[in-house]
Amino acid sequence: MRSVATKQTNGRPERLSPERLAELTHPPVYKTLEERRAALKQATEGFRVKVRVTPDMYGRR
Amino acid sequence: MTHPGGRRSAGRSPIGRGVFAIEEEELLLPDPIALDTSFVVEALIATQPLHAVCNPFLMRIFESGISVVTSELLRVELAEAAFAIALKERWAGQWRRHRTDGRSRPRAGRLLDHTLMRYDKMFGSLTHISITLGDIATIATTFMTNYGIASYDAAHAASAIVAGAEAIVTTDTGFALLPSSLLPIYTDRSRLASCRSKRPR
Numbered sequence: 578m579r580s581v582a583t584k585q586t587n588g589r590p591e592r593l594s595p596e597r598l599a600e601l602t603h604p605p606v607y608k609t610l611e612e613r614r615a616a617l618k619q620a621t622e623g624f625r626v627k628v629r630v631t632p633d634m635y636g637r638r
Numbered sequence: 639m640t641h642p643g644g645r646r647s648a649g650r651s652p653i654g655r656g657v658f659a660i661e662e663e664e665l666l667l668p669d670p671i672a673l674d675t676s677f678v679v680e681a682l683i684a685t686q687p688l689h690a691v692c693n694p695f696l697m698r699i700f701e702s703g704i705s706v707v708t709s710e711l712l713r714v715e716l717a718e719a720a721f722a723i724a725l726k727e728r729w730a731g732q733w734r735r736h737r738t739d740g741r742s743r744p745r746a747g748r749l750l751d752h753t754l755m756r757y758d759k760m761f762g763s764l765t766h767i768s769i770t771l772g773d774i775a776t777i778a779t780t781f782m783t784n785y786g787i788a789s790y791d792a793a794h795a796a797s798a799i800v801a802g803a804e805a806i807v808t809t810d811t812g813f814a815l816l817p818s819s820l821l822p823i824y825t826d827r828s829r830l831a832s833c834r835s836k837r838p839r
Contacts, residue, residue: 589820590777593769593800601769601801602705606762613763617700620759621693624752625685627727634722635675635715637790637810 655837656818659827660695660807669704670767671824672798674808675715675790678708682716682756688809691826695807696760705765709774709797711790716757720749769797785838787815795821811836 592598607613632638658665680692699706724746725733736742761768774796781792791812798806798821805822806813813823814836823833 590780590796590799592802593773597773598767598801601767601773603761603766603768605764614700616759617697617763620756620763621681621696622684624683624756626683626723626749627685628723628730630679630683630686630719630723632676632810634726635679635719637676638788638812 655814655834656822657814657830657833657837658805658822658824659830660824661691661827665824667699667702667704668804669702670707670765670801670803671699671704672707672794672801672803672806673712674794674806674810674813675712675719676809677807678712678716678757678760679719680809682753682760688826692809695824699807700764705767706761707767707769707798707801707803708761709794710768710770711793711797712768713754713757715790716753717750720753721746724749767801769801773797774800781816785815785817788812791815 593601605613607616677692677696680686680688681696683689686692722733724742725736725739727745728742729736729739771793774793777796777800778789778792781787781795782789787795791810794808795806795813795816803821805824807824809825809829811825811829811832813821814833815838817838825833
């Protein structure tokens with residue numbers, strides 16, 4: 578079910594419906610906490626590049 | 639509302655203006671919490687200047703067991719960054735002029751694979767709510783016209799809000815163009831003053 582958030586309540590956009598949020602939610606793909614911790618460490622350690630990544634390099638100002 | 643920063647309501651704080659430092663150990667983490675591309679870039683790439691701040695905060699999010707919200711734009715922006723890294727490594731300050739130069743593409747392809755592999759590992763370790771652009775397009779354009787926020791920032795902010803995230807983690811001060819009542823900002827300490835000065839009064 579698709580529920581596009583367009584309404585606003587007191588100037589604040591409404592949340593997506595619980596059903597839509599459930600559709601968009603992905604549980605961890607790794608089963609155990611240790612596997613998840615190891616995957617996160619692998620993701621964030623040792624990725625070295627020769628230049629500084631600045632916001633204009635991903636389309637920001 | 640109990641503010642996720644553990645202080646007064648975000649909309650009523652004249653000093654903090656809904657902007658909080660991720661270095662503060664007592665900072666509370668709302669569930670879910672939104673992540674902007676600028677934060678993910680710093681957390682993923684070890685050579686980035688804020689990696690030593692953002693990576694521990696990401697680990698803190700992980701250890702707390704909360705869910706993270708992102709816009710589907712994040713993956714595209716990371717791919718764009720990988721491509722630009724290859725160009726900048728080869729052409730330094732002239733990299734923008736050489737976008738169509740095919741000699742950078744093999745390196746760009748490897749960097750892209752590497753980046754997306756890390757993206758998949760990172761979000762595969764968390765409960766991840768990925769908001770599509772179709773879900774927020776109308777709200778994002780409203781934010782742009784109401785507050786002057788840039789389009790990509792508007793998409794990330796709208797994604798956070800429609801998912802119920804009570805804070806976005808970012809190193810981009812542009813999010814401070816939104817009122818504090820709409821979206822508290824978690825950023826590094828060096829950006830607190832800049833963010834607070836940009837908040838609408």
